[in-house]
Structure formats: C-alpha cells, structure tokens
Amino acid sequence: xxxxxxxxxxxxxxxxxxxxxxxxxxxxxxxxxxxxxxxxxxxxxxxxxxxxxxxxxxxxxxxxxxxxxxxxxxxxxxxxxxxxxxxxxxxxxxxxxxxxxxxxxxxxxxxxxxxxxxxxxxxxxxxxxxxxxxxxxxxxxxxxxxxxxxxxxxxxxxxxxxxxxxxxxxxxxxxxxxxxxxxxxxxxxxxxxxxxxxxxxxxxxxxxxxxxxxxxxxxxxxxxxxxxxxxxxxxxxxxxxxxxxxxxxxxxxxxxxxxxxxxxxxxxxxxxxxxxxxxxxxxxxxxxx
Numbered sequence: 662x663x664x665x666x667x668x669x670x671x672x673x674x675x676x677x678x679x680x681x682x683x684x685x686x687x688x689x690x691x692x693x694x695x696x697x698x699x700x701x702x703x704x705x706x707x708x709x710x711x712x713x714x715x716x717x718x719x720x721x722x723x724x725x726x727x728x729x730x731x732x733x734x735x736x737x738x739x740x741x742x743x744x745x746x747x748x749x750x751x752x753x754x755x756x757x758x759x760x761x762x763x764x765x766x767x768x769x770x771x772x773x774x775x776x777x778x779x780x781x782x783x784x785x786x787x788x789x790x791x792x793x794x795x796x797x798x799x800x801x802x803x804x805x806x807x808x809x810x811x812x813x814x815x816x817x818x819x820x821x822x823x824x825x826x827x828x829x830x831x832x833x834x835x836x837x838x839x840x841x842x843x844x845x846x847x848x849x850x851x852x853x854x855x856x857x858x859x860x861x862x863x864x865x866x867x868x869x870x871x872x873x874x875x876x877x878x879x880x881x882x883x884x885x886x887x888x889x890x891x892x893x894x895x896x897x898x899x900x901x902x903x904x905x906x907x908x909x910x911x912x913x914x915x916x917x918x919x920x921x922x923x924x925x926x927x928x929x930x931x932x933x934x935x936x937x938x939x940x941x942x943x944x945x946x947x948x949x950x
Contacts, residue, residue: 676703678835678867679724684733686716686723693719695891697733706861706868708878708899711888717871718762720888721839724869725757726750737835755783758833762840764824766812772799773808776827783831798826802856818849825856829864836860838870842877850877857881879903 679701686694693716701707709717722728723735729743736742740753766775776795780786786794799805802822812820821841828836838857842850858881861868872878878885879899887895887902895905 677701678703678738679869680734680736681720681724682734682736684723684730684735686719686728686731688719692891694730694733697888697892699886699893699896701867701869702884703867704861704865705883706857706870706881708882708885709869709871709888710873710875710878710885712873715888716891717873717888718839721759721837721869721871725754725759725837755831756833757835757837758828758831759837760821760825760828760839760841762843764820766815766820766824766827768812770812771808772804772810772812772815772823775812775823776830779827779831795826795830798830799823801829801860802826803852816849818845818852821845821849821853822856825853825860829860832864834866836866836868838868838872840872841870842872842874850874854880875899 677700679699681697681699684694684697685692697720699709709720711717719728723730724737724742726742726745734741734743737753738756740749742750742753745753767778770778773795776798777791780791780794796805796808799808802825804819804822804826807815807819807823812823815823825841841853841857845853854877857868857870860866861881870878870882882899885896885899885902886893895902895907897905
C-alpha cells in the first residue's frame with residue numbers, strides 16, 4: 662500500500678457520506694436537476710456518469726457549497742450544505758480534497774510549493790515537518806523526484822498527479838475527481854486509474870469520480886450512477902449498468918450515436934428555417950436593388 666490504511670467501518674455501505682434528496686436546479690430557465698436523489702457510501706469509489714450537459718460538474722459545485730439548490734437538500738457528513746454559514750462551510754470543505762479537470766496548478770510555483778500551498782494556508786507547521794509531509798504525498802503519486810520542477814516542465818499526466826498530491830495533502834475524508842481522465846494518453850490514464858483505486862484503499866477515504874470514460878470507471882468504481890434528464894436513470898455496479906435493458910443506458914455505455922440522447926440541440930424545423938431564411942434574404946436583396 663502507498664500509506665498506512667485508516668480503519669474502515671465494518672459495513673462501509675451502511676453509512677452515507679453524501680445524501681442528495683429531491684434536488685432541483687435550473688440555469689437560465691433550463692432545468693439541470695429535476696428531483697435528483699443519490700447517495701455516496703463511506704469508503705467506496707462512487708462514479709457519476711452521464712452525457713455532456715447533464716450537470717455532473719454542477720452537482721460537484723452543489724456538493725461543495727459553491728452554489729445552493731433551488732429546492733431539495735444536500736447533506737455532506739450529516740450537514741445540510743445549503744444552510745451552512747461561511748465559517749461552517751469552510752470547515753466542511755477542509756474535510757474534502759478535489760482534483761479539478763485541468764489540474765489547476767499555480768504556474769508560478771514549483772511542484773513542491775503547489776502541494777504545500779493548502780498546508781501553508783490552513784496550518785502552521787514547522788518547515789521540516791511541512792517538507793516531510795509534502796514529499797510523502799509526492800512519493801505516493803510517484804513524483805518525489807519532480808519536487809523542484811515548475812508546472813511548465815511537466816507532462817499532462819505528471820501535472821494531474823501533482824494536482825492529486827495537492828488534493829490529498831490535508832488528508833481529506835472525501836476526495837472528489839472532476840473528469841480526471843480528460844486529455845491523458847493511455848499510459849497516464851492507466852496511472853491515474855491505479856492511483857484513484859490505491860489511494861482510496863490505502864487512505865480509507867470516500868471517493869467521487871465524475872467522468873464519461875466508461876471503461877476506466879468500470880475498473881475502479883464500486884457503485885455507479887448514470888444521470889440523464891435531471892435524474893438518476895440507472896445505478897449499480899459497472900457490470901449491472903452494462904447489462905441494463907434501458908435504451909438510454911445502453912446508448913451511453915456502448916457509445917452509440919443514435920438513441921434517446923439526441924445529437925441535435927432542440928431547434929425549429931430545419932427546412933423551414935433554411936427556406937425562410939433564403940426567401941427573406943432574396944427579398945432583402947431585391948429591395949436593395
């Protein structure tokens with residue numbers, strides 16, 4: 662193991678770290694969630710999947726309190742996130758770690774200082790102890806030797822691993838991954854998949870992975886949710902989702918172009934719009950002549 666594992670509950674599925682109940686959320690009049698319900702079990706890797714535009718990243722913003730639900734309730738560690746005042750919300754966030762889509766490294770800081778940044782902000786550790794902590798986390802992701810490099814000197818896969826070391830440096834109880842596989846080559850992707858699995862087991866934490874990479878999620882997720890139309894349309898193990906008889910699930914899991922998830926954004930009649938536009942353009946040209 663990478664680190665000494667933390668003790669786990671005898672029945673990790675018996676306790677939910679996150680509970681989303683009756684969640685409604687809309688942006689610009691467009692409904693994103695329409696009565697969403699889901700739970701994230703302690704000590705497990707939970708995958709949240711869905712086509713682009715189904716609100717996966719929005720759900721993470723709601724869970725972390727960056728925005729609030731318009732209706733419904735989100736509980737994290739038993740606390741109603743939408744009702745928390747700023748000091749309590751900040752305290753809750755310190756129990757979380759997050760790996761952003763693009764890594765979000767600070768370009769003017771070295772690898773070491775990027776990982777040390779959260780510790781310097783939230784704790785007052787002696788420099789020798791801080792150095793030991795940061796190097797331990799970098800060693801866990803295989804990059805202790807890159808501590809003095811700058812972000813511009815890193816490959817995409819290395820940058821993502823540095824961001825992961827930063828996400829775990831405060832020893833979070835909940836680790837959130839937002840599209841961790843985007844833009845990675847197969848080798849780097851394989852490394853990140855292994856790290857997600859190994860860190861979850863070694864640290865005894867709870868992980869949420871938001872992604873649409875079906876094969877990678879199948880290798881690490883204990884439980885998966887598929888979102889569509891503002892609700893959960895299917896849930897279960899990756900194998901259960903692959904065997905689902907629902908057409909929308911089969912379309913997503915097999916990557917089919919045709920199915921319930923439409924290719925075209927809602928629009929008026931195609932030919933009427935084209936012909937109407939041509940006729941109007943012609944009239945304008947005639948009037949100008």
